Amino acid sequence: MPLRRVNGTLQIDDIPIPKIVEFVGTPVYAYSWQTLEERYHWFESCFSGIPHRTHYAVKANSNLAILRRLAELGAGFDIVSGGELERVLRSGAPPAHVVYSGVGKSTEELSFALKTGIGCINVESTSEFDRVSQLGKTLNIRPNIAFRVNPEIDADTNPYLATALSNSKFGLSEKEVLETACRSKSSPHINVIGVACHLGSQISSVNPYGTAIADLLKLVDQLQEIGMDLHYINVGGGFGISYDLEKELQIAELASVLSKQLANRSQVLCLEPGRFLIGPAGTLISRVEYLKVNDQNTRPNFAVVDAAMNDLIRPALYKARHDIEIVLDSNAPCKKWNIVGPVCESADFLGLDRLLSISEGDLIAIKDVGAYGFVQSSNYNSRTRVAEVLVDGSKMNLIRERETMDDQLRRERFA
Numbered sequence: 299m300p301l302r303r304v305n306g307t308l309q310i311d312d313i314p315i316p317k318i319v320e321f322v323g324t325p326v327y328a329y330s331w332q333t334l335e336e337r338y339h340w341f342e343s344c345f346s347g348i349p350h351r352t353h354y355a356v357k358a359n360s361n362l363a364i365l366r367r368l369a370e371l372g373a374g375f376d377i378v379s380g381g382e383l384e385r386v387l388r389s390g391a392p393p394a395h396v397v398y399s400g401v402g403k404s405t406e407e408l409s410f411a412l413k414t415g416i417g418c419i420n421v422e423s424t425s426e427f428d429r430v431s432q433l434g435k436t437l438n439i440r441p442n443i444a445f446r447v448n449p450e451i452d453a454d455t456n457p458y459l460a461t462a463l464s465n466s467k468f469g470l471s472e473k474e475v476l477e478t479a480c481r482s483k484s485s486p487h488i489n490v491i492g493v494a495c496h497l498g499s500q501i502s503s504v505n506p507y508g509t510a511i512a513d514l515l516k517l518v519d520q521l522q523e524i525g526m527d528l529h530y531i532n533v534g535g536g537f538g539i540s541y542d543l544e545k546e547l548q549i550a551e552l553a554s555v556l557s558k559q560l561a562n563r564s565q566v567l568c569l570e571p572g573r574f575l576i577g578p579a580g581t582l583i584s585r586v587e588y589l590k591v592n593d594q595n596t597r598p599n600f601a602v603v604d605a606a607m608n609d610l611i612r613p614a615l616y617k618a619r620h621d622i623e624i625v626l627d628s629n630a631p632c633k634k635w636n637i638v639g640p641v642c643e644s645a646d647f648l649g650l651d652r653l654l655s656i657s658e659g660d661l662i663a664i665k666d667v668g669a670y671g672f673v674q675s676s677n678y679n680s681r682t683r684v685a686e687v688l689v690d691g692s693k694m695n696l697i698r699e700r701e702t703m704d705d706q707l708r709r710e711r712f713a
């Protein structure tokens with residue numbers, strides 16, 4: 299874990315948090331390279347006994363510095379837009395190590411991806427299949443595709459994070475896969491290389507993956523019967539972490555379950571972890587602006603901090619609970635606080651009912667925000683997006699400057 303308290307001061311790896319604040323101010327996202335690297339190696343070691351490919355889910359955190367370092371470790375990438383592909387290419391990673399999912403890929407995005415020589419398009423509808431084959435014909439190439447299936451498995455997660463329910467927009471039904479596969483056999487402009495699924499995110503049990511891989515293998519067999527030889531089975535991502543009290547998905551157990559089911563199979567397993575790798579590596583550092591104490595106990599005590607829902611929307615959007623700690627030990631009386639931001643919305647909270655000893659001017663650390671933190675930030679209330687720092691041992695690297703108002707207003711015009 300990246301955070302430890304040394305002589306009463308919280309630090310990220312070897313850097314005391316106040317040093318980061320001196321360097322770039324608040325609010326700031328700070329990531330521990332050591333944590334990310336360790337988690338990547340741990341993940342890889344769990345799957346080392348199975349032929350596999352790890353495609354980091356770019357959507358979790360798409361900062362160029364992070365992508366480049368992961369590419370240097372040997373990761374491939376899972377993307378969902380032309381923008382993410384552009385980032386991966388600029389980070390220097392080879393397009394052949396990229397898989398492209400998503401229900402709404404535009405012709406422009408598909409054509410861009412195909413021209414780069416992307417590793418695989420995970421096709422999510424029959425219309426998309428037709429569009430890719432048409433593009434293959436126009437470009438005179440034979441794109442690699444996988445069928446993304448919706449296996450209709452309830453992975454027992456937040457409804458907003460579930461992607462394989464019968465009412466989910468993602469993927470093809472098994473029937474659609476088989477019908478489309480028959481058509482693809484006669485298409486010289488499509489090369490079907492695999493099947494894929496993604497059950498959802500923040501999943502804490504191995505069981506849904508066991509069910510999903512069994513379903514995918516059945517489908518592989520049915521496709522084999524119609525003469526189709528597949529090389530890849532992609533079980534997506536979604537591997538849950540421990541934000542607060544929930545338990546982290548046991549990756550070693552997952553690997554063991556999947557390896558048993560894949561024994562005697564020729565297919566390579568593909569995995570798309572996002573949150574598992576980078577979630578625990580990130581901390582949002584913020585300063586307490588005002589304390590609004592209510593001694594009558596008729597309403598909550600509010601600690602108004604300088605970070606807000608536009609910087610971290612997970613609590614407002616998913617009722618996600620991120621642990622919050624004070625940066626410097628303090629003798630202030632310990633009280634229950636609602637940690638809220640300056641945005642004019644009652645949903646603007648970062649943590650509710652937190653027992654903390656805080657005073658105005660103190661720094662707080664909001665934990666486990668490396669995934670889906672900065673990437674989901676916005677300019678709501680005309681707030682500028684915050685800075686990002688990558689801590690590497692005793693070195694601080696500014697990997698994204700704090701936005702300025704000029705950055706924010708650059709594209710607006712009077713009319």
Ligand code: LLP
Pocket residue numbers: 355357358376399459496498499500534535536537570571572573574612616669670
């Ligand atoms: N593969 C596909 C096709 C996905 O759609 C996703 C995430 C992943 C992999 C990576 O999932 P992970 O391993 O990171 O759980 N904004 C939400 C999470 C949305 C996830 C969307 N898809 C949050 O803040 O919790």
